[in-house]
Amino acid sequence: MKKLINNVDDVVRDELEGIQLAHPHDVKVSLDPYYIYRADAPVQGKVAIVSGGGSGHEPMHGGFVGMGMLDAACPGEVFTSPTPDQMLEATKAVSSGAGVLHIVKNYTGDVLNFEMAADMARDEGIEVESVVIDDDVAVQDSLYTAGRRGVGATVLAEKICGAAAEEGRPLSEVADLCRKVNDNARSMGMALTSCTVPAAGKPTFELGEDEMEIGIGIHGEPGRERMKVKSAAEVVEILAGAILDDGVIGSGDNVLAFVNSMGGTPLIELYIVYRDLHRFLEGRGVTITRNLIGPYITSLEMQGVSITLLKLDDELTRLWDAPVKTPGMRWGA
Amino acid sequence: MNSVGLEEVLAWLREAAARIEEQKEYLTQLDSAIGDADHGINMNRGFKAALERLEANPPEDIAAALKSVAMALIGKVGGASGPLYGTMFMEMAKAIDGKERLEAADVAAAFRAGIDGIKARGKAEEGDKTMIDALEPAYAALQEAVASGAGVGEAIAAAADAAARGMEATIPLVARKGRASYLGERSAGHQDPGATSSHLLLAAAAEAWGS
Numbered sequence: 241m242k243k244l245i246n247n248v249d250d251v252v253r254d255e256l257e258g259i260q261l262a263h264p265h266d267v268k269v270s271l272d273p274y275y276i277y278r279a280d281a282p283v284q285g286k287v288a289i290v291s292g293g294g295s296g297h298e299p300m301h302g303g304f305v306g307m308g309m310l311d312a313a314c315p316g317e318v319f320t321s322p323t324p325d326q327m328l329e330a331t332k333a334v335s336s337g338a339g340v341l342h343i344v345k346n347y348t349g350d351v352l353n354f355e356m357a358a359d360m361a362r363d364e365g366i367e368v369e370s371v372v373i374d375d376d377v378a379v380q381d382s383l384y385t386a387g388r389r390g391v392g393a394t395v396l397a398e399k400i401c402g403a404a405a406e407e408g409r410p411l412s413e414v415a416d417l418c419r420k421v422n423d424n425a426r427s428m429g430m431a432l433t434s435c436t437v438p439a440a441g442k443p444t445f446e447l448g449e450d451e452m453e454i455g456i457g458i459h460g461e462p463g464r465e466r467m468k469v470k471s472a473a474e475v476v477e478i479l480a481g482a483i484l485d486d487g488v489i490g491s492g493d494n495v496l497a498f499v500n501s502m503g504g505t506p507l508i509e510l511y512i513v514y515r516d517l518h519r520f521l522e523g524r525g526v527t528i529t530r531n532l533i534g535p536y537i538t539s540l541e542m543q544g545v546s547i548t549l550l551k552l553d554d555e556l557t558r559l560w561d562a563p564v565k566t567p568g569m570r571w572g573a
Numbered sequence: 574m575n576s577v578g579l580e581e582v583l584a585w586l587r588e589a590a591a592r593i594e595e596q597k598e599y600l601t602q603l604d605s606a607i608g609d610a611d612h613g614i615n616m617n618r619g620f621k622a623a624l625e626r627l628e629a630n631p632p633e634d635i636a637a638a639l640k641s642v643a644m645a646l647i648g649k650v651g652g653a654s655g656p657l658y659g660t661m662f663m664e665m666a667k668a669i670d671g672k673e674r675l676e677a678a679d680v681a682a683a684f685r686a687g688i689d690g691i692k693a694r695g696k697a698e699e700g701d702k703t704m705i706d707a708l709e710p711a712y713a714a715l716q717e718a719v720a721s722g723a724g725v726g727e728a729i730a731a732a733a734d735a736a737a738r739g740m741e742a743t744i745p746l747v748a749r750k751g752r753a754s755y756l757g758e759r760s761a762g763h764q765d766p767g768a769t770s771s772h773l774l775l776a777a778a779a780e781a782w783g784s
C-alpha cells in the first residue's frame with residue numbers, strides 16, 4: 241500500500257486537523273468526538289442540517305459544511321459509519337431550537353447509528369427529522385432487503401436543503417424537500433480499479449487489467465456485474481440507460497446532470513463522460529439545464545465514475561442556484 | 574462450571590477480545606468478499622475499547638460489565654455491527670440486572686434478550702445471511718442443554734458448536750440484509766462476517782467457562 245499518511249490509525253484525525261487549519265473561517269472541528277461544524281453555529285432561527293458517514297468520500301460530507309449547505313458533518317473511520325455519540329454532540333452543537341434534519345445515506349450502519357442518535361437527541365428535547373437517501377439504481381429494491389444505497393443524490397440533497405434552511409423554511413418543509421430530491425434523483429456508478437482502505441492495507445477487491453465493475457457502491461463493495469472495459473460512450477449508455485429505465489426521468493424532463501469521479505478518475509475523462517451523457521440524453525429527449533462535474537462523493541483513490549440525474553422544477557433549480565460557501569462547493573457568495 | 578460470576582464474565586470478555594484481535598484479518602477478509610472490508614477492524618476497535626473501559630472503571634457486577642461493553646461497542650465500532658452488538662450487550666445487561674451469579678438458565682434468558690434486541694433494531698430474520706444465523710441456532714442449542722439439566726460450561730459449549738454450524742450454513746445463502754444484500758445472488762458462496770464474529774464470541778465463552 242502506498243499512501244500519503246503518517247499512521248493508519250490516525251488517518252481521520254490528521255485529516256480533520258488539516259481541514260481545521262485550512263478553513264478556520266468557515267468551519268470548526270471537534271476531535272472528541274469527531275465532527276465538523278459551521279464556525280458560526282448555531283445559526284439563530286435556522287433549521288440545522290447534520291449529515292455524516294464513513295470517511296473516504298471526501299469532500300462529502302465534511303467539505304460541505306458551511307453557509308448554504310450543512311451545519312455539521314460526522315466522519316466515521318474510513319468506510320465505516322460514525323457512531324451515535326458523534327451525531328448527538330454535532331446535533332447539540334448546531335441546534336438553534338428550530339429543529340435539526342439528519343440526512344442519512346441508506347446503509348444499515350448509517351441508518352442504525354443515526355436512529356440511535358436521533359432517539360438520544362429527542363430525549364434531550366431537540367426536534368429531529370431524518371431522511372434516508374436511497375438513489376442507487378444498481379441495487380434491486382425490495383421490501384425484504386436493505387434496499388437501495390444512498391449515493392450521488394446525497395450531495396444534491398445537502399445543497400438544496402441547505403439553501404432552503406438558509407431561507408428560513410421550517411423543519412417539516414426542509415425534510416419534505418429532501419424527500420423530493422431523493423424521489424426525483426437516480427444514480428449509478430462503475431469502477432475501473434479497486435481502492436485500498438488504509439487499515440486493511442490491500443485492495444478491497446481485484447479487477448483485471450481489462451475489466452470493469454458496473455453498479456459499484458462507494459465503499460468498494462463489489463457491484464452487480466463485471467465485464468470487459470468498454471468505451472466512455474458505452475459506459476454512459478449502461479449507466480444512464482439504467483437510470484432512465486428506472487422510470488422516474490424521461491423524455492421532456494429538465495435535469496441536473498452530476499458526473500462524479502470516484503476519486504482517481506481525472507477531469508479530462510469526466511468531461512468526455514459528460515459529452516457522451518449530453519448526447520445520450522439529447523437522443524432520449526432529456527434536457528440538461530444544470531450540471532455538476534468533479535470529485536464530490538468519492539471512494540478513496542478508486543478510478544471510476546458515477547452519474548446522477550435529478551429531475552428539476554423551478555423550486556429545485558432556484559435552490560440549486562442559491563449561494564453556497566463551503567470548502568468543497570462554493571458559488572454566489 | 575455450574576454458574577458464572579463477574580470474574581468468569583470478565584474472563585470471557587478478555588478471551589473474546591483476544592480472539593477477535595487474532596481473527597481481525599480473517600473477519601475483514603470475509604467482509605471484503607461481500608461487504609466493505611472493515612468488520613474485523615471495527616470489532617477489534619470496539620473490543621479493545623471495551624477492555625480499556627473495564628480496566629479504567631472496574632464494574633461492580635455482571636450487569637455493569639455488560640453495560641460498559643455495550644457503551645464501548647456503540648461508541649467505537651460504527652458500521653452495522655456496532656449498534657447491533659451494542660444493543661445485544663445492553664439487553665443482556667438488563668436481563669440479568671442485580672444477579673451475582675448466572676445459572677445456565679440465566680445465561681439462556683440473557684442471550685434470548687440480546688438476540689431479540691438485535692432483531693428489533695436490525696429487522697433481520699433467520700436465513701437473511703447475518704449474525705442472526707449463528708445466534709438463533711446457538712440459542713436453540715443452549716435452551717435444549719438447559720432443559721436437559723446441563724451446567725453453564727456444557728450448555729455454552731453446545732451453543733458454540735451450533736453457532737459454528739449456523740455460521741457455515743450462511744455460505745450458500747443470498748444476503749437479504751446489510752451491505753452484502755447489494756450483491757444479490759453474488760453474495761452466495763461466501764461466509765457471513767457477522768455470523769463468524771458471533772461464533773467467535775460464543776467460542777470464547779465456551780473456552781472461558783469450559784471446565
Ligand SMILES: Nc1ncnc2c1ncn2[C@@H]1O[C@H](COP(=O)(O)OP(=O)(O)O)[C@@H](O)[C@H]1O
Nearest residue numbers: 349612652653654695697703704751766767768
Ligand atoms: N440488519 C441486520 N441485522 C443483523 N445483522 C446484520 C444486519 N445488517 C448487517 N448485519 C451483520 O453485520 C455484519 C457486517 O458488519 P460490519 O462490517 O461491521 O458493518 P458494515 O456492514 O456497516 O460495514 C454482517 O456480516 C451481518 O452479519
Ligand SMILES: [Mg+2]
Nearest residue numbers: 608609611612
Ligand atoms: Mg463492513
